[in-house]
Amino acid sequence: MSQRLPLTQPAVTRQIQRLEEMLGTELLDRRLKPSRLTPAGVEVLARGKDILAAVDALKSFTKGNEPEGLLRLGLAHGLCDKAVAGAIAGAVARFPKVSLRLKSGWSVELADQHRRGQLDLGFILDGGTSKSGGGVVGTEPLGIIASETIGQQGGIKTMPWVLSPEPCDARQRLVAALAESGRRLTVGAEIQDSALQIExxxxxxxxxxxxxxxxxxxLPEGVALVDAGLDLSLRIVVLRSPHLHLLSKVADAVIEAVTAIVGTD
Structure with missing residues (x-):
């Protein structure tokens, strides 16, 4: 840390200690080598970034209203396709002074990072039980696929499933839908990559x-859509920081572009 600041290591240590005394909490877990942030330290870091963003926004106020800076965007794995990516890229490209940091992940992870102030904007998937507090911009109905041969034969209700590992958003919705119909999930294979799943x-x-x-x-060759009598729809929820300032224009453009792709019911 001292290498990134115009301070010696002892000076950095003193500054952190003073901040801990002022806040009345430990920010670093010094039992670990190297030291790591405590949960309070993670929260303070996130809020500190918000403060710095607010200062930058205040500075830019005197320079004009053109958005500039870094937009930290989270995208659920299930939404990482060419159409959504193209919509996001096109929206951000309208603001040449803005750079994008795009991270994909499972919805529960992205929602937690948003709460901690580590993401400015996020698109997550929700099966209807989440309390993320975001706004719904569309739905993502899931289809069930099977081998063409098996789909023609029927009897799919007893077959195992090929799914992503937990905490996969689609998998959680499937578990809930099976429970609603009195069935239990039987996993035949856990595979992260969607192309391998299809194979x-x-x-x-x-x-x-x-x-x-x-x-x-x-449809992919040798694969057919089948009906298992399950309601498998996920809501597409947008999460946004209340501290975006001029980046709000960029967030609005991204949300509009993504909504045009995913649509609403």
């Missing part, structure tokens, strides 16, 4: 989940 399904090793939005064109 396992095509070979007849189980059923898979895939966004219907991405299946509107031609």
């Amino acid at each position: 396992w399904v095509r070979r007849g090793h189980g059923l898979g989940l895939f966004p219907k939005r991405l299946l509107q064109g031609e």
Whole structure:
């Protein structure tokens, strides 16, 4: 840390100690080597970044109203496709002084990072039980896919599933939907990569989940959509920081562009 600041290591240590005394809490866990932030330290860091962003916004107020700075955006794994990526890229490109830091992850992880102030904007998936506090901008209906041969034969209700590992958003919705119909989840394979999932399904090793939005064109070879009598829809929820200042214009543009892709019911 001292290498990034015009201070010696002892001076940095004293500054941190003074801040801890002022706040009345420990910011570093010094039992670990190297020291790491405590939960309070993570929160203070996030709030400190918000303060710095506010100062930058105040400075830019005297320079004009053109947005500038860093937009930290989180995107749920299930929304990481070409159409959504293109919409985000096109929206941000309208603001040449703004740079984008895009992170993908599971919704529960992104929601936690948003609460900690580590993300300015986020698009997550919610099966209806989340208390994220964001606004719904669309829905993502999930389709069930199976090998063409198995789909023609029927009897899919007893088949295992090929799914992403926990805490996959689609998997959590599937568990809830199965429970509602008195069934339990049987996992045949856990595979992170969607292309590999489809290949396992095509070979007849189980059923898979895939966004219907991405299946509107031609289905992958050897794979068919099947009906298991389950309601598998996820809400698309947007989370945004209340401290965006001039970056609000960029956030509005991104939300508008993504909403045009994912649509609403």
